[in-house]
Amino acid sequence: MKIVAVTACPTGIAHTYMAAEKLSTVGREFGHEVKVETQGAMGIESRLSAADIAAADVVVFAVDIAVEEEERFAGKKIVRVPIHAVLKDAKKLFTSL
Amino acid sequence: MNKEFFQVKQHLLTGVSYVIPFIASGGILIALAIAFAPMGDKGPIFDNTPILKLIIDIGGSAFKLLLPVLAGYISFSRAGKPGLVAGMVGGQIAATVNAGFLGALVAGLIAGWVVELIKKLPVPSMVRPLMPILIIPILSTVIVGTLMLKVVGLPIAALMVFLGEWLQSLGTSNAVMLGALLGVMIAFDMGGPINKAAFFFGSAMISQGNPYIMGAVAAAICVPPLGLGLATKISPKQWSEQDREAGSAALAMGMIGITEGAIPFAAADPLRVIPTICIGSALASSIAMIFGVGDHAPHGGPIVLPVVDNRIMYVVAILVGVAFTAIAINVVKRVTAPATETPEA
Numbered sequence: 001m002k003i004v005a006v007t008a009c010p011t012g013i014a015h016t017y018m019a020a021e022k023l024s025t026v027g028r029e030f031g032h033e034v035k036v037e038t039q040g041a042m043g044i045e046s047r048l049s050a051a052d053i054a055a056a057d058v059v060v061f062a063v064d065i066a067v068e069e070e071e072r073f074a075g076k077k078i079v080r081v082p083i084h085a086v087l088k089d090a091k092k093l094f095t096s097l
Numbered sequence: 098m099n100k101e102f103f104q105v106k107q108h109l110l111t112g113v114s115y116v117i118p119f120i121a122s123g124g125i126l127i128a129l130a131i132a133f134a135p136m137g138d139k140g141p142i143f144d145n146t147p148i149l150k151l152i153i154d155i156g157g158s159a160f161k162l163l164l165p166v167l168a169g170y171i172s173f174s175r176a177g178k179p180g181l182v183a184g185m186v187g188g189q190i191a192a193t194v195n196a197g198f199l200g201a202l203v204a205g206l207i208a209g210w211v212v213e214l215i216k217k218l219p220v221p222s223m224v225r226p227l228m229p230i231l232i233i234p235i236l237s238t239v240i241v242g243t244l245m246l247k248v249v250g251l252p253i254a255a256l257m258v259f260l261g262e263w264l265q266s267l268g269t270s271n272a273v274m275l276g277a278l279l280g281v282m283i284a285f286d287m288g289g290p291i292n293k294a295a296f297f298f299g300s301a302m303i304s305q306g307n308p309y310i311m312g313a314v315a316a317a318i319c320v321p322p323l324g325l326g327l328a329t330k331i332s333p334k335q336w337s338e339q340d341r342e343a344g345s346a347a348l349a350m351g352m353i354g355i356t357e358g359a360i361p362f363a364a365a366d367p368l369r370v371i372p373t374i375c376i377g378s379a380l381a382s383s384i385a386m387i388f389g390v391g392d393h394a395p396h397g398g399p400i401v402l403p404v405v406d407n408r409i410m411y412v413v414a415i416l417v418g419v420a421f422t423a424i425a426i427n428v429v430k431r432v433t434a435p436a437t438e439t440p441e442a
Contacts, residue, residue, distance in 0.1 A: 041114075
């Protein structure tokens with residue numbers, strides 16, 4: 001599956017990036033192609049392109065705060081989870097997709 | 098119900114994420130200016146130090162934006178761009194009626210909700226273009242402003258005044274209790290929502306002229322990663338290769354005040370690690386509280402030492418917490434060994 005994800009936590013210096021790494025590595029173990037955009041204290045990094053989003057089968061929001069520019073994902077299948085769900089058990093998330 | 102709660106939390110945390118840099122900028126500039134200015138009877142004197150006066154004025158300006166930005170982005174999280182104006186105005190009113198950060202939280206939530214409702218009004222298509230540029234900004238600001246000035250602002254202001262007086266009147270025993278509670282909250286979920294609640298309470302109190310709550314929080318913040326990291330160094334045999342690696346990372350993260358460094362340990366062995374770090378952090382924050390350690394920056398760990406009041410006790414508080422955590426976890430691991438397999442690796 002092609003998956004795009006956004007991670008964001010309130011402070012935006014640790015959880016955001018830890019979750020992004022977890023999603024990439026665990027996603028790869030599951031054989032998915034995962035692209036992650038981080039919305040941390042530095043703003044949007046590794047921005048997902050319109051083509052990335054269009055090609056994705058599913059969008060994962062691992063966020064504790066509002067997603068910036070959420071309108072980009074309109075019409076996609078969105079799975080929204082709190083960020084600790086990824087840190088604690090990313091496998092469970094991918095199994096449920 | 099649960100979903101509604103999750104969303105409210107998300108709105109509040111979005112506001113917090115935007116406001117943290119303001120607290121950092123304002124808090125540190127003000128603390129720096131005060132630290133270098135000569136002390137008079139009525140506090141620091143800036144008459145003869147134009148540069149320090151400049152710095153404290155800039156810091157003060159950053160602080161003045163704190164409540165509007167907080168409320169504005171809570172509302173923004175719920176209602177998008179049209180929510181910003183009513184939220185910011187509501188936050189500014191919270192500041193003028195002394196309703197403080199609680200008032201700003203409420204203002205932001207109300208503003209977001211009001212704007213969402215106005216957006217749903219059925220309007221003729223002729224009027225539709227006027228909605229975002231005229232009707233929503235004016236109507237929502239009037240509603241939120243009236244509510245804040247005439248209804249919800251006043252009881253919240255009374256509550257904030259009470260809270261402020263209560264905090265200042267705390268005797269030593271109460272201060273220990275409060276400090277311990279903050280420490281437990283900081284360590285319990287290591288950067289999660291409970292940690293952020295304590296952290297944000299501390300940061301908000303800085304702007305209310307009370308840096309002591311943040312002092313206690315700042316000491317507690319670095320104890321879990323530093324204590325666990327130290328534990329892997331003093332008794333490496335008790336820890337796996339992976340733990341030892343995580344230990345070095347945890348030490349580095351602890352130094353710069355990132356509690357999240359403790360997560361790998363807590364995730365692998367929650368039942369033993371979490372209670373230990375809670376006690377360690379509670380020790381550190383209680384000691385900081387008793388000795389009136391103040392922190393003017395919304396951040397913790399050794400890295401904020403330059404803007405801390407009563408630095409020696411700040412260091413002592415951290416050392417005690419770290420030493421307790423490191424020794425206790427190794428003892429606990431030994432006593433309860435062999436380690437039972439954790440249910441999920």
